[in-house]
Amino acid sequence: MKIVIADDHAIVRSGFSMILNFQEDMEVIAMAADGIEAYQMVAKHQPDVLLLDLSMPPGESGLVATGKIKEDFPETKILILTMHDDEEYLFHVLKNGASGYMLKSAPDEELLQAIRVIYSGGTYIHPKMATSLVRELVNKDHKVKESDPFELLSKREIEVLPLVAKGYGNKEIAQKLFISVKTVEAHKAKIMEKLQLKSRPELVEYVLKKKLLNF
Structure with a gap:
């Protein structure tokens, strides 16, 4: 599978690239430092999967880029990588079309699993965040939430x-x-x-x- 990595830290991009290129079924074909570059790389290379950092100051964030990329390149699966275990971010990126959401603190094996899951058409959510998502869905069944x-x-x-x-x-x-x-x-x-x-x-x-x- 062809993969693009978007993160504002060069050392993070390099680290992820080494891990993924070591896999027989994965190849990192491009990297980007913010959401605008991520969009450009997706447009140029048409990757199967995009690893997208949520926060990339001072450039365009993954929060904004997710919707743009998914709207124009729906075939590319987006996996959000972040330090934020905030359910509001989770709900927003999933609504905008992301296929996965995981924390950067997760082990390498989980990253590889998440990529393979979303590549095959599934959705991957970090277990800690999945609990929040389930709780939110359950709450919606029991009460009408005030819209945000x-x-x-x-x-x-x-x-x-x-x-x-x-x-x-x-x-x-x-x-x-x-x-x-x-x-x-x-x-x-x-x-x-x-x-x-x-x-x-x-x-x-x-x-x-x-x-x-x-x-």
Whole structure:
């Protein structure tokens, strides 16, 4: 199987590459340092599996890249690799099309197992996180959960949100995302409306609470 590795740490990419290339049924064909490069490598090589780090500051995160890559290259299976054992991240990436979610602290054997599972069409979730997922599904059967307004945001709005929180101006955000200033203003207005926020301090507080600042 052809594999692309996306992680912002070169030593992590090299380590994973050595482990995978040692396997008879795996070959690492490209590597990337952030979500944008990951998209480019997937577009160029059409891999069977993409190992995607969730957080890759200051570049585009796996949280944002997952939806874009899955939408344009549905045949590529995405395995999220992360240090975050946070169920909100788990739910979001699975909703965006990821086939697996595992912690970087897991042993090598689990990584290999996860890759083979998702390559064959299955879904792999780290046991610790699977418990949270099952609990969430069970809870949905017993009570109606209040919807999270974050789920209403578009992929582009998810990109704009942390940049606004970091204090970037409209022009700077437009340059970073290759869109017009008017488009940025429109996205900001939609974000404030969807999240029911009235000021930038409230927005910053929301981003910090959701642990989205690095994204």
